Amino acid sequence: MTRCSCRRTFRSLKRYEAHMQKIKTFWLALNYKCNNRCPGCYATQSGFVDMPMLPKDAFQIVEMMSEAGAKDGLLIGGEPTLYKNLFEIIECGRAHGIEMKLVTNGRKLSNIDYLRKLIDAGLKHASVSIEGAIEETHNRLTATRSFQEVIRAIKNCRDLGVSYNTLLTIxxxxxxxxxxxxxxxxxxxxxxxxxxxxxxxxxxxxxxxxxxxxxxxxxxxxxxxxxxxxxxxxxxxxxxxxxxxxxxxxxxxxxxxxxxxxxDGVHCHIYYGTGVVFEPNGNVLPCTHFVNHPLFNLKKNGITKSKGFADKWYGEKGIHGSFRKALWxxxxxxxxxxxxxxxxxxxxxxxxxxxxxxxxxxxxxxxxxxxx
Known part of the structure; x- marks a missing residue:
């Protein structure tokens, strides 16, 4: 890299330095278990193992992220609706002033009563995946017969008035x-x-x-x-x-x-440190695609509070250390x-x-x- 380009990269980093001092969003991978088998899913690296996050660990992370100033908590998997303590996690987030959002394949949201209970617990938004415009394509890509369930889920979100989006992976x-x-x-x-x-x-x-x-x-x-x-x-x-x-x-x-x-690329949190992912075993990831490749582990480092997390996150082994320098x-x-x-x-x-x-x-x- 030339001296000029190094300066330009440095200016880019300085320009976004303020954004790199605060986490806005965190992802909770509650479990890697899933009832779909989409070929491009990051969770394939986990083997879709059924080892759910302990509820006490999830509550602790929500509290820690609230102390750190995070505003949004995204519940992911695998498939988060298969997590039996999902309602309690959403309620915990609401109690801590965090907007709890769901990234889902939509299959369980096809049950309008289930969706209503999620909303009553405090769910603020649902992102519903759909993998094709026709049943054959969606079902082939998910290795299921779930297309009609997803359509019902979308209609249920619409009819109940909850904030939602659809998402197709091209x-x-x-x-x-x-x-x-x-x-x-x-x-x-x-x-x-x-x-x-x-x-x-x-x-x-x-x-x-x-x-x-x-x-x-x-x-x-x-x-x-x-x-x-x-x-x-x-x-x-x-x-x-x-x-x-x-x-x-x-x-x-x-x-x-x-x-x-x-x-534009500004939405990608890994460049600015505005988002963090937690795996069921306590691994801390910079992005959902880093399955089983953590920056560090909460449990191994005895981290339970935002201060201990900040010391690691902003340290050399965190996203603000050598990782960020390698990205830019x-x-x-x-x-x-x-x-x-x-x-x-x-x-x-x-x-x-x-x-x-x-x-x-x-x-x-x-x-x-x-x-x-």
Whole structure:
């Protein structure tokens, strides 16, 4: 890296330094057990093991995060609705002034009485995953027959008036259904239609399925095409941009950012230390994709209070130490001097565990057609 680029990276870090001093969101992986088997899920690295977080540990983490100033608690898995103490965890969060949110495959939310009880306990938001616009695609990707359950869950969220979004993970097996899904969900009255992309995970067994992952340039082409069509049809969606923004044509990207159809890289908490993930065994992760690859462990370090957590989190072995320094680097020379640098961060770093950045950055946004 040149001296000039080092200075630019340093300025980027200083610019966001304030954001790096406060945790806004925490994720509780209550259990890695799941009743779906989605191929791109980070939980595959856990083997979907049924070893739930002890309720007392979950309560302790909620209290600790409240003391640390966190505002949002996301309940994840595996599938969090399979956790038998879910209601108590939500109630605990509410008692500590934390907005408790659920990331779910939606199957148990198909029971409207169950969803109503979650809301009564204090649930503030539900993110419901759906893996295709048609039953065949969704069921194939989840290895279930759950499509109709998910549709009922979405309708139940709508009918009970709880805040919710839908989420599809774009991959090689469902990219052609991005537009049809948006049209279908729009017809149901869904206002918050979100898309993210399939990513590699870390670990020795994490080599992704070539039949599942799209490369970043292919993803950019899918996003660009979907935006132009959906905007023309008056359907609002949002894409989480975990690919380099320069892969999208500049004039289209500017319009997408202006219309709020795409997030820039600033939403990724690992670069600013604004989010933290807790595994059932006490592991502390910088991101959900780091399954079984902790920065440190609460139990092994005897951490029960926010002060002890802060000492580790902001220390050299935490996200604000060597980990953060390793993250803030240019994945490609094109990032140097790019006007989007600091917001776009050259794509999710997990992409470059599998894809060659030199090859990907040579592709122009919109020029790469999936399957060509």
């Amino acid at each position: 991959n090689r097996q469902n990219y052609s259904e991005v537009i049809p899904l948006a049209e279908f969900l729009h017809s149901l009255g869904v206002a918050n239609i979100l898309y993210n992309i399939g990513l590699p995970s870390c670990g020795k067994d994490s080599e992704p399925d070539e039949e599942y992952l799209l490369n970043p340039a292919e993803v950019a082409a899918v996003i660009e095409n979907a935006y132009l069509i959906l905007k023309a049809r008056g359907i609002k969606v949002k894409f989480f941009a975990t690919v380099p923004l320069c892969l999208i044509k500049e004039e289209v990207l500017s319009s997408m950012l202006r219309d709020n159809y795409i997030s 680097k240019y994945p490609h020379e094109n990032c140097r001097g790019c006007k989007h640098w600091g917001k776009c961060i050259g794509g999710c770093p997990f992409l470059w565990l599998h894809f060659n950045p030199r090859e990907i950055f040579s592709m122009k946004g919109g020029d790469k057609v999936v399957g060509s």
